[in-house]
Structures are given as C-alpha cells and as structure tokens.
Amino acid sequence: MTTNTNFLLAVEDLTVSFDGFKAIDGLNFYMDYKELRVVIGPNGAGKTTLLDLICGKTKASAGSIKFKGQELTALPEHRIVWAGVGRKFQTPSIYESLTVRENLEVSYPEGRGVWGALAFKRDRRVLEKIDEVAESTFVKDMLDKEAGLLSHGQKQWLEIGMLLMQDPELLMLDEPVAGMSVKEREQTAELLNTITEGRSVIVIEHDMNFVKRIARKVTVLHQGQILAEGDMDSVQSDKRVIDVYLGH
Amino acid sequence: MMNKLPDFIGGRSGLLGLLVFAALLLLVFPAAMNVDQLSLAGRFLAFGFVAAGLVLCWGYGGILSLGQGVFFxxxxxxxxxxxxxEASDGLPDFMRWNRITELPWFWEPFHSLTFTVFAILLLPAALAYLIGIAMFKRRVSGVYFAIITQAIAVITTILIIGQQGFTGGANGITDLRTLKGWDIHTDSAQVTLYYATAVLxxxxxxxxKWLxxxxxxxxxVAxxxxxxxxxxxGYDVANxxxxxxxxxxVFSGIGGAMFTLQEGFMSASFVGIVPSIEFVIFAAVGGRLSLLGAVYGALIVGFAKxxxxxxYPQLWLFLIGSVFIVVVLFMPYGLAGLQENLTRRLRAYLRRTEEHPSSTPSPPRGTTSVGASNRPSQGEPDADGSLSTQEVRS
Amino acid sequence: MGDFTTEELLAIFAMQGFAGLSLFSVLLLMALGLAIIYGQMRVINMAHGEFMVIGAYTTYFISTLVVSQAPWFLDYYVFIAVPAAFLMAFIVGWIVEAVLIRHLYHRPLDTLLATWGLALIMQQAFRSIFGAREVSVRLPSWLQGSYQPTLMIDIPINGIAIMVLTLFVTAGVAWMMYRSRWGLRVRCTVSNREMSGAVGINTRSVDRLTFAVGCGIAGIAGAAFTTISSTGPTSGALYIVDTFLVVVFGGAGSLLGTMASAFSIAQGQSILEFFISGSMAKVLTLLVVIGILMLRPEGLFASKVRR
Known part of the structure; x- marks a missing residue:
C-alpha cells in the first residue's frame, strides 16, 4: 500500500458498515490540491456517507483518510475542522434565531474554546471578513436579518458563506443547489468557480446541467465503490454508468 | 443619552428593564412590605438564582436539568x-444523637468562613463539571440528560436522608442562628440579608447578561x-x-447559600425531584429566555403558593399543575414572552396610527421574530431587551 | 457476608431474587407503556406513574365493592379488576392525548414539563377522591400464603401471580407490535412518519391509540401493584424515575432491551437490599445504571441506524 502524501486528501480502503450493510466498501479516493471534484451516483451510492466519514460525523469501520498527511479517522469532529476541512450539509443547516451576521461570526475561526469565545471581540478584522464573505455569497443585504427569514436558496448560500469564514482547504458541499431556482443555480455555479481558487472542493450533486457547468473531474459512486472517474464526457459515455443510472 | 452603555445591558429597553427590576427589589419591596413579607421575598429571590441559571442552560443552551436542587x-x-x-461547641447535636463521637473529616474545613464561601461557589461547579463531562462528552442530551439529572436528584436526596449522622438526615441541619456572631433572626438582620440577596x-x-x-x-444559541x-x-460542543x-x-449554589442564611435551616426537601422541578416552573412561568423574567416567575409563583x-391547600396542586400545562402549551416563553409580544404589538399599533392615521392596518410586525435578548444592538431600534423572547417557529 | 452459610446465601438469593421479580414485574409493565409511547411519538409521560395509580385505585374500588356487596365473588374479582384497570387508564389516557398531548408532539422536553403538571393535578384528584391515606385491597384467598419448595425458601403466591400476569401482558404487547395491523402501523410511523401518512395510515389515530394503550398497560401495572403494596396518591411518583431509567437503560424502542433492563435493575436492587440498607441499594443501582449509560448512551439494545 502506497500512501501518497502529494495528495491533499487520500482515502484508502475505506469501509463502513451499518449492521452488516456496507455503505462504503473498500473505497479509494484521492484529491489534488486546488481541485474541484464532483461526486455523482444514484441514491444510496454512499455519497453523503463518504462526506460524513471525511468530516468525522460517521466513524469508519476500516481504512484510512489522510488529509495533508494527517490521519483524520482518529480525530474528533472539531479537530478535523481545525485541520482545514469544511462541510456543508444537504439540508441548509444554519442558526435560525441568530442574524445572518451572527451566523457568519460564529463561524469565524477564532475564539473556538470556551474562554476564547468569552474574550472574543468583534473587531474590524472580523466585520470586514463578514462583509467580504456576505458580499460573495449574495447575502450582504440581509446581514441584520434573522437567518430563519431567508429563502431556501439564501440559506444554502449562507451556509456556504459560513464555511468560507473558516477558510478551509477542503470544502465539501452536499447538494448545494438543491431547491434553488434556475437563476440561483447560475449564481451558485459562479460562486463555486470563484471559491475554488485557492482551495479544493468536493461537490455532491444530482443536477446534471449544474454538474456540467462546474465539473472538471467527476467521480461516480455506486454501492459504496467507485464505478468510474474522469472528465464529464468520458464518464457520461461509460456503459457501466449508463447502466447504473438507467437501471439494469 | 447614555452612549457609553455596555453592550450586554441590551440597549435602552434592556436598561429600563434592569432599572425597573432593581427599583422593585431595592425600593418598592422594602417600602411596601413588612419584615415577614420581605424576608419571604428574600427566600424567593434565593430561588431566583436557580431560575436564572436555568434560563442560561435550558432557555438558551437547550439543556434541561431536572436536578438543579442538587446544586442549590x-x-x-x-x-x-x-x-x-458555629452554633455548636465541638460536635453538632444531631451527630451526638447518632452516636458519632468525632467530627467527620469533611466537616472540619467548614470551621473557616473563607473555605465555606469557596465551597459554595466551587462545590456546585465541580459537581456540574463532573456530570457535564460525563454526559456531554458522551453526547447524552435532551430528554436523556433531563432524566439522568433527575435520577441524580433522587440519589442525592436518598444519600442525605440515609446518612443521618453526617447530614442531619430528613430533619436537615437546623437551629442555625448566627453568622460570625451576628444573629440572623432579628428583623434588622432579615432586612439586611434581603438586601444582600437582592444585590447579589x-x-x-x-x-x-454579559455571558x-x-x-x-x-x-x-447556535x-x-x-x-x-x-x-x-470547529467547536468542541461538549465543553x-x-x-x-x-x-x-454555581448560580444555584449561591441561591442555596443565601436561602440557608435567611431561613436558618437546610434540608433534603430543597434538593430532590419536587423542588428541582419547581425551579423549572419558575423559569417557565417567568420566561425561559429572560433572566429577569425567571426571577419574576420565582416571586410570583412563590407568593401565589x-x-x-x-x-385553599386543596386547590394549590390543581392550580400549579394547570399553570404548568398552560405555560407550556400556550406561552412557551412565559410572562416575559407575553410582555414582549404585547409591547411589540403596542408599538406597531402606535407607529401605524402615527404614520397613517386612517389607512388599513399593515401586516403585524409580530410575524417577524426578535432574536435572542442581550444581543449587541446593531444600531437598529430593536424591540428586545431584558424581557426578550423568540417567536415559536414550528 | 461471612456470617451466612452457603446454603443460607443461596436461599437468600432465591428469595431476594424472587422479591426482585415482583419489582421487575411492576417496573416492566410500567416501562412497556412508557417505551411504547416514547418510541411512537417521542412523548415523555411524567404522569405515567399516575396512570398506574388509576389502575391501582380501580382495583381497590372493585375489591371494596365486592367485599361489601358480593363477598362470594371475592375469589374471582381480580379477573374483572385487571381488565377494568386497563380500561380506566386507557380511557383517561385517550382523553389526555386528545386534550393535551397532541399539541406537544416533537417537543419532548415540553411534554416532560406539561405531563409533570398533569401528574400534580392527578395526584391532587386522587387525594380529593380517595383521601391522602394509603389503601390496601383485600386479596382473594388463593393469592395469599406462600409456596415453600424448601424449608428456607418462602415464595409468596401473589408474586407468582404477578409474574404470570406480566408474562401474559408482555407476550400480548409483543404480539400486538409484531403481528397485528396496529403494530405494523406503529412500526411504520416510528420509522417514517411522513411516509406512513402518505401511504394512508392515519398517524393521528395511531398516536392516540398508542398513547391510550401505553396508559392502559400502566393501569395493569397498578392492578399488579395493589397485590404487593398499598396504594396512595403519590405511589406512582415513587416509581417514575426508576421506570424512566429502565426505558433509557434498555435502549428506547427495544422490547427485549426494556425487559433485560427491568430485570437487571430490579434484581440488582433487590439482592443488594439484603446486604445494605434499602436506600443505599437504590443509590448503588442508580449509580451503576448511570455509569453504564455513560458508556453506552444509546442504551443496551439500541440498533445502529444509517442516517
């Protein structure tokens, strides 16, 4: 087994089973620095589970996940975040009773301990960063609104914004355009193209048009294993992939 | 105008709420009540410490503890x-009755008032830390945590009653008369203790509020x-x-100490399930998101009781039971929430009549919700303050 | 323990173990109802103990009636009392669900508080109707006395009767959960409420029935309770914490887990009781349960689910 440290993320022989059912089965998956990767696959292929494993929400039964050479499987969730992994959930996960500004502020990567949070000052640096992120994620006008009042699409953006506050090196987005209008999707595609500069991004998505807009390299998951990998065209013409999507 | 108001006061309305509260406690009550009533109010204020603590951990943190009586x-x-x-020379009377001849080691340091003050603050903190680490690190939360804290209240009560020789058993520790030679049962002492409790x-x-x-x-809140x-x-939620x-x-512990000082007595009946749940009633009635509301809740329920x-001793349980149900069902944010709602409607109404005296009413502002109280104001006129709440969002 | 011979120790274990079985029966019957209700609708019913007391008072009422009106029926009244206890608690449960509980679904912490209020009201109602003093039922003659397999072991008949009753009820619950239409609907609703609604299950009526059945089983627990102890307005409150721990410890939603945890808690307490004081035995049992819960927060028999 060669463990290649030149990758940003190296997932090797990863397996997780739930009462005997293997949601991820001996998976190998590598990401380069500053790569945008789209993961597709039919329902139940293990896409979300893969993200869960990387960010520590689910513990692996076997295998390793190395991020910049550091083993993630042994780390608690918040340490994985500290290492530089950010994760957006499938359904927008924001703090409804805080304002948009406070949502972003909570995600600012300082004052992460109890005492640090007590001593934390909302100074110019923080406010500027909040403005910058809010600008790029289209929620600038809403900063003082309560986040629960945002539209579904805005909530999705806000959550992406919260992740950008942390400046993660690896950003994992689980269906970022689900429930968005066509126009919002276009905006999101643009947003993705800008945030990929300087970091790696994994996107899980079902919307093939959206995938085509952003994808450079695509990984197809099926039954917890990689079925195909490559650029969009080659994957789309792969017979096995067509079989899986159209049924047998 | 006070421009230099610290953030945590919660703007002008927050300051107003605090001033009313302080005036009520320090001026109105002493003026309007006789000594007996005042000392009664002082005891309810002691419960208010626990209720305020519950606002923090239950209302804001979502951690419902049914064992706050233990810390009290x-x-x-x-x-x-x-x-x-201080009241006994050598051995406390109940120890003698239980044929204990030597002061137990854990009683020894309580000869010192300094140690006692530290113990009042640190013992509850230490126990809460132990329970917290054990439970939250293992991600025990919600209902499970509530039930386990309740079990801890049961355990503590049984231990106190069972270990009569060390704790005074079911009778509790009685006949406490003096603090450093100062008789706490005189009228003037009761009044002084009341003020001390209120200020604390x-x-x-x-x-x-600062927290x-x-x-x-x-x-x-997040x-x-x-x-x-x-x-x-990137946060270690458990911590x-x-x-x-x-x-x-710690809040509860301070409340307990102030209670003992005023009552001259402490027993297991303030520790178990029933008092612990009563503390939750105070916070629920007053408003689980309002520190001041919780204290009002303690005062109102206390005096009502x-x-x-x-x-009508027969009716009391019916009444308090119904209050519990009604509060949970219809006003989950308690009296504070009610007050908040009314104020907001009143303001909206005033604004409407000011702006367009005869036009059709605009949609009520009540549909937008006001966030957690004590948030540093961003300059917009916020309706929140001390008695602030959040709308129920299903 | 040095003062006892092996034979004596064995006899003690057998007898305490059997005493534990009576406690086990009551705890299990209580916990079954509580677990069904919690599993179905995430409602924490703090008034569950009071539903047990309803069953106990129903039994008491029938026994007094029989003693005064129809003494010849004394030997058989239990066969009426147990269904009656179930029915009374069932009916009250039905009403409580309709009036109170249905407003509180998916707010588990709030159900806990509201049902505590309900418990206070019910306790005062008992006190107003039956008085504050504890009452006892007159046991049929065939439930009195004891069974002595050896000279040293002495097992009360009523304990055996409760055991049999508990076994029947547990088997009945298991049958209902896993074999009946109702059980199928309950299991559907537990695993996916929206979907169940979509395929035509009236989840509202499933909820109401489940709550009422859970309360009814507590009523049966009350009937069983009268044979081993006297009943007062607050008898139920004494059992509620233990019952909750049984449910939590067993892993909510698992019938087998509930049985195992009721058994171990009851046995642990009962056997310890002989060697240390009853209160310390309870402290020790609760502490051990809390300790184990720390190691396995999801309970003994919780299943792993992919989320």
Whole structure:
C-alpha cells in the first residue's frame, strides 16, 4: 500500500458498515490540491456517507483518510475542522434565531474554546471578513436579518458563506443547489468557480446541467465503490454508468 | 443619552428593564412590605438564582436539568455546615444523637468562613463539571440528560436522608442562628440579608447578561438550534455545554447559600425531584429566555403558593399543575414572552396610527421574530431587551 | 457476608431474587407503556406513574365493592379488576392525548414539563377522591400464603401471580407490535412518519391509540401493584424515575432491551437490599445504571441506524 502524501486528501480502503450493510466498501479516493471534484451516483451510492466519514460525523469501520498527511479517522469532529476541512450539509443547516451576521461570526475561526469565545471581540478584522464573505455569497443585504427569514436558496448560500469564514482547504458541499431556482443555480455555479481558487472542493450533486457547468473531474459512486472517474464526457459515455443510472 | 452603555445591558429597553427590576427589589419591596413579607421575598429571590441559571442552560443552551436542587442544596448545605459548627461547641447535636463521637473529616474545613464561601461557589461547579463531562462528552442530551439529572436528584436526596449522622438526615441541619456572631433572626438582620440577596442577584443577572452578549452566548444559541453545525464549525460542543451547566450550578449554589442564611435551616426537601422541578416552573412561568423574567416567575409563583396554600391547600396542586400545562402549551416563553409580544404589538399599533392615521392596518410586525435578548444592538431600534423572547417557529 | 452459610446465601438469593421479580414485574409493565409511547411519538409521560395509580385505585374500588356487596365473588374479582384497570387508564389516557398531548408532539422536553403538571393535578384528584391515606385491597384467598419448595425458601403466591400476569401482558404487547395491523402501523410511523401518512395510515389515530394503550398497560401495572403494596396518591411518583431509567437503560424502542433492563435493575436492587440498607441499594443501582449509560448512551439494545 502506497500512501501518497502529494495528495491533499487520500482515502484508502475505506469501509463502513451499518449492521452488516456496507455503505462504503473498500473505497479509494484521492484529491489534488486546488481541485474541484464532483461526486455523482444514484441514491444510496454512499455519497453523503463518504462526506460524513471525511468530516468525522460517521466513524469508519476500516481504512484510512489522510488529509495533508494527517490521519483524520482518529480525530474528533472539531479537530478535523481545525485541520482545514469544511462541510456543508444537504439540508441548509444554519442558526435560525441568530442574524445572518451572527451566523457568519460564529463561524469565524477564532475564539473556538470556551474562554476564547468569552474574550472574543468583534473587531474590524472580523466585520470586514463578514462583509467580504456576505458580499460573495449574495447575502450582504440581509446581514441584520434573522437567518430563519431567508429563502431556501439564501440559506444554502449562507451556509456556504459560513464555511468560507473558516477558510478551509477542503470544502465539501452536499447538494448545494438543491431547491434553488434556475437563476440561483447560475449564481451558485459562479460562486463555486470563484471559491475554488485557492482551495479544493468536493461537490455532491444530482443536477446534471449544474454538474456540467462546474465539473472538471467527476467521480461516480455506486454501492459504496467507485464505478468510474474522469472528465464529464468520458464518464457520461461509460456503459457501466449508463447502466447504473438507467437501471439494469 | 447614555452612549457609553455596555453592550450586554441590551440597549435602552434592556436598561429600563434592569432599572425597573432593581427599583422593585431595592425600593418598592422594602417600602411596601413588612419584615415577614420581605424576608419571604428574600427566600424567593434565593430561588431566583436557580431560575436564572436555568434560563442560561435550558432557555438558551437547550439543556434541561431536572436536578438543579442538587446544586442549590450543595450551596445551602455548605453554608449550613459552617453555621452549624458555629452554633455548636465541638460536635453538632444531631451527630451526638447518632452516636458519632468525632467530627467527620469533611466537616472540619467548614470551621473557616473563607473555605465555606469557596465551597459554595466551587462545590456546585465541580459537581456540574463532573456530570457535564460525563454526559456531554458522551453526547447524552435532551430528554436523556433531563432524566439522568433527575435520577441524580433522587440519589442525592436518598444519600442525605440515609446518612443521618453526617447530614442531619430528613430533619436537615437546623437551629442555625448566627453568622460570625451576628444573629440572623432579628428583623434588622432579615432586612439586611434581603438586601444582600437582592444585590447579589442583580450581580448574577448582570453576569448572565454579559455571558449572553459574548460570542459564547451566540454559540450557545447556535448549539440549541443546530448542534451539528456548531460541531462542524470547529467547536468542541461538549465543553460549551459543560461550561453553561457549571455556571447554572454555581448560580444555584449561591441561591442555596443565601436561602440557608435567611431561613436558618437546610434540608433534603430543597434538593430532590419536587423542588428541582419547581425551579423549572419558575423559569417557565417567568420566561425561559429572560433572566429577569425567571426571577419574576420565582416571586410570583412563590407568593401565589403562600397565599393559595394557606387559603385553599386543596386547590394549590390543581392550580400549579394547570399553570404548568398552560405555560407550556400556550406561552412557551412565559410572562416575559407575553410582555414582549404585547409591547411589540403596542408599538406597531402606535407607529401605524402615527404614520397613517386612517389607512388599513399593515401586516403585524409580530410575524417577524426578535432574536435572542442581550444581543449587541446593531444600531437598529430593536424591540428586545431584558424581557426578550423568540417567536415559536414550528 | 461471612456470617451466612452457603446454603443460607443461596436461599437468600432465591428469595431476594424472587422479591426482585415482583419489582421487575411492576417496573416492566410500567416501562412497556412508557417505551411504547416514547418510541411512537417521542412523548415523555411524567404522569405515567399516575396512570398506574388509576389502575391501582380501580382495583381497590372493585375489591371494596365486592367485599361489601358480593363477598362470594371475592375469589374471582381480580379477573374483572385487571381488565377494568386497563380500561380506566386507557380511557383517561385517550382523553389526555386528545386534550393535551397532541399539541406537544416533537417537543419532548415540553411534554416532560406539561405531563409533570398533569401528574400534580392527578395526584391532587386522587387525594380529593380517595383521601391522602394509603389503601390496601383485600386479596382473594388463593393469592395469599406462600409456596415453600424448601424449608428456607418462602415464595409468596401473589408474586407468582404477578409474574404470570406480566408474562401474559408482555407476550400480548409483543404480539400486538409484531403481528397485528396496529403494530405494523406503529412500526411504520416510528420509522417514517411522513411516509406512513402518505401511504394512508392515519398517524393521528395511531398516536392516540398508542398513547391510550401505553396508559392502559400502566393501569395493569397498578392492578399488579395493589397485590404487593398499598396504594396512595403519590405511589406512582415513587416509581417514575426508576421506570424512566429502565426505558433509557434498555435502549428506547427495544422490547427485549426494556425487559433485560427491568430485570437487571430490579434484581440488582433487590439482592443488594439484603446486604445494605434499602436506600443505599437504590443509590448503588442508580449509580451503576448511570455509569453504564455513560458508556453506552444509546442504551443496551439500541440498533445502529444509517442516517
């Protein structure tokens, strides 16, 4: 087994089973620095589970996940975040009773301990960063609104914004355009193209048009294993992939 | 205009709420009540410490503890042990009755008032820390945590009653008369103790308000809304929970100590399930998101109980039971929430009549919700303040 | 323990173990109802103990009636009392669900508080109707006396009767959960409420029935309770914490887990009781349960689910 440290993320022989059912089965998956990767696959292929494993929400039964050479499987969730992994959930996960500004502020990567949070000052640096992120994620006008009042699409953006506050090196987005209008999707595609500069991004998505807009390299998951990998065209013409999507 | 108001006061309306509260406690009550009533109010204020702690950990943090009586008891017993030692030469009377000949080792340090004060603050914190670490690190939360804290209340009560020789058993620690030679049962002492309790309580509430105004306070609310999001934003959620649980424990301990001082007595009947749940009633009635509201809740329920239980002892349980149900069903944010709602409607109404005296009413502002109280104002005229609440969002 | 011979120790274990079985029966019957209700609708019913007391008072009422009106029926009244206890608690449960509980779904912490209020009201109602003093039922003659397999072991008949009753009820619950239409609907609703609604299950009526059945089983627990102890307005409150721990410890939603945890808690407490004081035995049992819960927060028999 060669463990290649030149990758940003190296997932090797990863397996997780739930009462005997293997949601991820001996998976190998590598990401380069500053790569945008789209993961597709039919329902139940293990896409979300893969993200869960990387960010520590689910513990692996076997295998390793190395991020910049550091083993993630042994780390608690918040340490994985500290290492530089950010994760957006499938359904927008924001703090409804805080304002948009406070949502972003909570995600600012300082004052992460109890005492640090007590001593934390909302100074110019923080406010500027909040403005910058809010600008790029289209929620600038809403900063003082309560986040629960945002539209579904805005909530999705806000959550992406919260992740950008942390400046993660690896950003994992689980269906970022689900429930968005066509126009919002276009905006999101643009947003993705800008945030990929300087970091790696994994996107899980079902919307093939959206995938085509952003994808450079695509990984197809099926039954917890990689079925195909490559650029969009080659994957789309792969017979096995067509079989899986159209049924047998 | 006071421009230099600290953030955590919560703007002008927050200051107003605090001033009314302080005036009520320090001016109105002493003027309007006789000594007996005032000392009764002082005891309810002591319960208010616990209720305020519950606002922090239950209302804001979403951690419902049904065992706050344990922390109240720790503070109360620590105080009682000191006073008991002062009241007896050598061995406390109940120890003699239980044929204990030597003062147990853990009683020894309570000869010192300094130690006692530290114990009042640190014992509840230490126990809360232990329970918190054990539970929150293992991600025990919600209902399970409530039930386990309740079990801890049961265990503590049984231990106190069972270990009669060390604790005074079911009778409790009685006949406490003096603090450093100062007779606490005189009228003037009772009044002084009342003021001390009120001032301490105001201090505790300020601490609470400050806590909620920091980033910690916002993380607390964030945790209640979306625990996982907080965790995956790089916070060790358990530590944040442990901390607020400790703070609530310390508040309760102070309340317990002040209660013992005024009552001259401490027993297991302030520790178990029933008192613990009563503390939750106070917070629920007053408003689980309002530190001041919780204290009002303690005062209102406390005085109602005294009045009712004297006149119609049969009806009291019916009444308090119904209050519990009604509050939970119809006003989850308690009296504070009610007051908040009314104020907001009144303001909206005034604004409407000012702007367009005869036009059709605009949609009520009540549909937008006002966030957690004590949030540093961003310059917009916020309707929140001390008695602030959040709308129920299904 | 040095003062006892092996034979004596064995006899003690057998007898305490059997005493534990009576406690086990009551705890299990209580916990079954509580677990069904919690599993179905995430409602924490703090008034569950009071539903047990309803069953106990129903039994008491029938026994007094029989003693005064129809003494010849004394030997058989239990066969009426147990269904009656179930029915009374069932009916009250039905009403409580309709009036109170249905407003509180998916707010588990709030159900806990509201049902505590309900418990206070019910306790005062008992006190107003039956008085504050504890009452006892007159046992049929065939339930009195004891069974002595050896000279040293002495097992009360009523304990055996409760055991049999508990076994029947547990088997009945298991049958209902896993074999009946109702059980199928319950299991559907538990695993996916929206979907169940979509395929035509009236989840509202499933909820109401489940709550009422859970309360009814507590009523049966009350009937069983009268044979081993006297009943007062607050008898139920004494059992509620233990019952909750049984449910939590067993892993909510698992029938087998509930049985195993009721058994171990009851046995642990009962056997310890002989060697240390009853209160310390309870402290020790609760502490051990809390300790184990720390190691396995999801309970003994919780299943792993992919989320």
């Amino acid at each position: 008891g720790l503070g109360g017993y620590a105080m009682a042990m000191y006073m008991k030692l 309580l105001i201090g505790v509430i300020l601490v609470g 909620l105004s920091t980033k910690y306070g916002r993380i607390l 945790m209640r809304d979306r625990e996982d999001r907080v965790r995956f934003s 944040f929970k442990v901390f607020i649980f400790c703070v609530a424990g 005294v009045m009712f239980a004297e006149a």
